[in-house]
Amino acid sequence: MTAIIELNGVSKSFGGIRALRDVSFTIDQGEIVGLIGPNGAGKTTLVNVMTGVTGATAGQVIFCGANVTAQRPYQAARRGIARTFQVVQPFPRMTVLENVMAGALFGGADREVNVRRAADIAREQLEFTELAALADKPAGSLTIAGRKRLELAKSLAMQPKLLMLDEVNAGLNSTEIDRALALVRKISERGVTILLIEHLMKVILSLAQRVLVLHQGELVAQGDPVAMVNDRRVIEAYLGEKFARRYQEGATGA
Amino acid sequence: MMRLRCSVFAVWILALASTPLWGDNYIVHLAITIAMYSTLAISWNFIGGFAGYPSFATSAFFGLGCYVGALTQRAGLPVSAAWLCATAGVGIFAGLFGLIILRLRGHYFAIASFGLVEVLRLVISSSDSLTGGGDGLNVPLFHGGPDFVARIFLAVMVGIMVIAFAVSILVDRSRLGFGLRCIEQNEDAADMVGIDTTRYKIVAFVLSAMFCGTVGGAYASWTGYIDPTDAFDAIMTIKTPVMCMLGGVGTVLGPVAGSASFLLLEEFFWSHFLAYNRAILGAVIVIIIFFLPGGLLGIADGKGPRASFRRSLGRWLKGGPVAVP
Numbered sequence: 001m002t003a004i005i006e007l008n009g010v011s012k013s014f015g016g017i018r019a020l021r022d023v024s025f026t027i028d029q030g031e032i033v034g035l036i037g038p039n040g041a042g043k044t045t046l047v048n049v050m051t052g053v054t055g056a057t058a059g060q061v062i063f064c065g066a067n068v069t070a071q072r073p074y075q076a077a078r079r080g081i082a083r084t085f086q087v088v089q090p091f092p093r094m095t096v097l098e099n100v101m102a103g104a105l106f107g108g109a110d111r112e113v114n115v116r117r118a119a120d121i122a123r124e125q126l127e128f129t130e131l132a133a134l135a136d137k138p139a140g141s142l143t144i145a146g147r148k149r150l151e152l153a154k155s156l157a158m159q160p161k162l163l164m165l166d167e168v169n170a171g172l173n174s175t176e177i178d179r180a181l182a183l184v185r186k187i188s189e190r191g192v193t194i195l196l197i198e199h200l201m202k203v204i205l206s207l208a209q210r211v212l213v214l215h216q217g218e219l220v221a222q223g224d225p226v227a228m229v230n231d232r233r234v235i236e237a238y239l240g241e242k243f244a245r246r247y248q249e250g251a252t253g254a
Numbered sequence: 255m256m257r258l259r260c261s262v263f264a265v266w267i268l269a270l271a272s273t274p275l276w277g278d279n280y281i282v283h284l285a286i287t288i289a290m291y292s293t294l295a296i297s298w299n300f301i302g303g304f305a306g307y308p309s310f311a312t313s314a315f316f317g318l319g320c321y322v323g324a325l326t327q328r329a330g331l332p333v334s335a336a337w338l339c340a341t342a343g344v345g346i347f348a349g350l351f352g353l354i355i356l357r358l359r360g361h362y363f364a365i366a367s368f369g370l371v372e373v374l375r376l377v378i379s380s381s382d383s384l385t386g387g388g389d390g391l392n393v394p395l396f397h398g399g400p401d402f403v404a405r406i407f408l409a410v411m412v413g414i415m416v417i418a419f420a421v422s423i424l425v426d427r428s429r430l431g432f433g434l435r436c437i438e439q440n441e442d443a444a445d446m447v448g449i450d451t452t453r454y455k456i457v458a459f460v461l462s463a464m465f466c467g468t469v470g471g472a473y474a475s476w477t478g479y480i481d482p483t484d485a486f487d488a489i490m491t492i493k494t495p496v497m498c499m500l501g502g503v504g505t506v507l508g509p510v511a512g513s514a515s516f517l518l519l520e521e522f523f524w525s526h527f528l529a530y531n532r533a534i535l536g537a538v539i540v541i542i543i544f545f546l547p548g549g550l551l552g553i554a555d556g557k558g559p560r561a562s563f564r565r566s567l568g569r570w571l572k573g574g575p576v577a578v579p
């Protein structure tokens with residue numbers, strides 16, 4: 001297994017808030033890695049640092065062997081790092097097809113795609129994400145689930161090596177979540193490495209091969225998903241120490 | 255669709271270029287003015303329309319073009335070389351200035367671009383030894399009778415307009431145009447998708463400046479005299495975006511339709527209600543902002559003026575935002 005991305009001692013402060021503290025981990029080619037942690041743990045900030053949206057205060061980001069710590073977002077996109085936003089970011093008055101074309105035209109490594117070719121790629125991705133029927137609708141008119149799907153289609157059109165999904169399931173109902181789950185699995189089968197930020201343990205347990213746990217900006221644990229979900233530190237992070245003790249006592253007592 | 259647009263444009267160009275055959279000097283003069291403003295509007299559309307950065311720098315580029323053209327001609331360059339210098343000089347200036355001001359967004363960018371007009375007028379007014387200061391500059395006149403000179407400048411202005419239009423069609427269909435439209439709609443998302451937004455905006459800004467420079471150089475040769483107030487005209491810098499809005503911002507034909515209808519309307523008011531002429535600019539601005547967010551072409555696109563008007567009026571009565579394109 002070769003590492004696709006590696007973080008070495010990454011820290012990020014906003015004024016007095018230390019959103020990330022000395023975070024180090026690697027993700028291997030082809031893995032699906034889950035990233036969990038309570039609200040405000042620094043998950044989105046971590047993705048922002050990895051895509052150049054915000055600069056790191058300290059530490060390094062290494063992507064495919066190159067130091068990309070100081071990259072700008074468009075450079076990340078061209079290197080093959082794509083991400084979806086927790087708060088979706090469409091081009092609202094463009095059609096769904098045009099939104100996805102933008103990903104095909106500009107993102108992705110070492111490609112010069114013209115407008116016609118981009119339309120072909122975009123149509124493929126719309127088929128793949130089951131959005132083809134909405135191709136000519138303005139992006140602004142989609143439902144939340146549709147917009148999340150569009151974010152995915154747009155990112156996929158960039159033909160990324162690494163795809164980071166920031167709470168793609170938030171705000172979806174359970175049928176929509178099942179569809180999204182199947183989609184993520186299909187994307188992974190195409191050979192794309194995935195970092196999955198997720199609150200729902202069900203999603204993490206069914207998709208992730210490995211889990212990173214972030215708490216108050218620190219990487220407090222990482223490992224096998226089932227082990228992580230039962231890990232004392234993880235339960236603490238989510239439920240608080242007192243509840244964690246009670247939960248654990250209940251679990252061993254039973 | 256593209257073919258239809260090009261045909262409409264070609265017919266309009268023929269109408270402008272043939273004015274000497276069927277109109278008097280006054281009509282030819284009007285045709286030259288229309289061609290000139292069309293170029294300014296087509297240029298503005300690159301940054302203000304495609305990229306969505308509301309620029310008020312038109313007069314700065316036009317005025318700078320006037321002076322670069324006039325000074326190089328006075329230094330002995332042939333006319334066409336002087337116009338090329340005006341084009342290139344203004345383009346380079348816009349590139350350098352864009353590096354600084356394109357970091358600003360929205361209102362801040364608009365104000366900074368407007369400030370550029372004022373600053374350049376002051377600088378040119380106070381550099382007496384080079385530019386003649388407030389007294390202005392004489393530019394070598396063309397030989398030949400007034401009819402002949404008018405025909406020459408009609409051909410020149412229409413020629414520049416055709417080139418600017420052709421460039422805007424190319425941009426519209428290219429990755430550049432696509433990227434600029436992404437920036438217009440959501441600049442952060444454009445960045446995330448792989449668009450080097452800073453570079454794209456600078457290219458758009460340079461395109462929006464170059465042809466203003468050419469037109470400025472040609473204008474200086476046409477009138478034979480320029481001064482800072484005429485060259486750096488605050489009204490022109492507002493009129494140009496208004497023309498684009500009237501025709502339809504961000505479309506290739508909008509600036510052409512907008513500048514033509516604006517100037518014809520203005521002519522009509524000049525001849526019939528001289529005293530109210532200035533008021534029409536204000537009235538047109540108000541009407542567009544409130545009721546025609548898509549411009550005249552928005553109507554032609556089949557949404558219908560009545561529907562669009564009624565929707566806007568409804569929103570206005572409810573106290574919501576009116577011009578939602």
Ligand SMILES: Nc1ncnc2c1ncn2[C@@H]1O[C@H](COP(=O)(O)OP(=O)(O)O)[C@@H](O)[C@H]1O
Pocket residue numbers: 014017018019037038039040041042043044045046
């Ligand atoms: N741009 C910012 N400016 C200031 N503080 C920020 C900014 N972005 C995030 N933070 C802070 O950093 C911390 C981590 O936030 P975030 O990464 O959004 O958490 P998560 O995605 O895990 O919910 C929070 O305390 C948040 O308030």
Ligand SMILES: [Mg+2]
Pocket residue numbers: 043044045086
């Ligand atoms: Mg978050």
